[in-house]
Amino acid sequence: MTVVNFEALQQYRRDLHLIPELALEEHQTHAYLLEKIKSWQNDTMRIRTVPELPTAILVRFQGTDPKRTIGYRTDIDALPIAEQTGLPFESTHPGMMHACGHDVHMSLALGLVHYFSQNQPKDNLVVFFQPAEEAKSGGKLAYDLGLFTDEWRPDEFYGIHDQPDLPAGTLSTLDGTLFAGTAELKVAVHGQGGHAAYPHLVKDPIVAASELIMQFQTVVSRSVDPIKGGVVSIGVINGGQANNVIPDDVYFEGTVRSMTRVGLDLMMKRIRQIAAGVALANDITIDVSLESGSYLPVENNSALAQQVITFMQSRDDIDFEVAQPAMTGEDFGYLLQQIPGVMLWLGVNDTHSLHSPKLNIDESALLPGFEALKSLIEWRMAH
């Protein structure tokens, strides 16, 4: 029985787009999702929330003839970005926006929960609404809290991410590593400020931070095998308040990325070495924090990815393209290190990139995205 249509998916997506919330603070989102899920509850379903990760929700469907448990994961958090789309359902939360399409991901996951509440699956199915993908590693937190133990442990895990570069509704993945592993970089440059007219009497953190940021750009160009590649990007820089005052401190943040854990380790080592060298050269203190280990490379399980690709390519009603690896990060990578599975892109056709304040996804992706995921899950359960 088909109970999910475009209008329903669009309504979920727009409702959720109005109320974006940051990592681990997704309380309104959680309440919205829970209310919908509870409205479909029946004897085949169990709904689980946990006090240690209060915005997470797990839904488990008992299979009719289970030989395994399939997992499906959506992220639920938003970004600290002030929306500039001008849409009638623009964010009502100042400075926050679903600029990475998690509203789309949640809409599809709600569609799946609604559908399987009316069509009991053959295998068991666990749908995981995960907080904190953009920051704070909700996937790892959930795993480390033991959310996926006993009957809640999927044997295989699937998830999607929207992709503005692909036509709306096109699915895409590859047999291999889809997304990079990332490390979050935080740097504090501590100098000794003073009057800008007397630079010889200060320890200038602005000059040191500038040198450091430019030197970091040599990590990829001089230390990483060009065939393998990597990314060092700075997204935050703060320091100073007046044009004629040299401040005491400068603070900046960025992200370091590689398709392999070995590559990421190398880049992190070079960043620490460069920071130590620039600190010495400027007679200044530089504190570097590099956190990795949660946003691991998103490595699709080879056997499962081949099956997904074969299935998608065999279906006339699914538009599918084999993907190229991307430097995007995802903490689904952490879950895929624990549980085999596959992440896919879903095309949402926009000229604006992910993380743009003008991202305006093409909602015609919603129904084909839902249908493809539902068909994939049902096909997998039949094999």
Ligand SMILES: CC(=O)N[C@@H](CCC[C@H](N)C(=O)O)C(=O)O
């Ligand atoms: C799909 C996407 O855009 N994911 C984020 C994941 C954030 C990773 C982490 N917070 C970091 O900044 O390294 C991304 O930025 O790729």
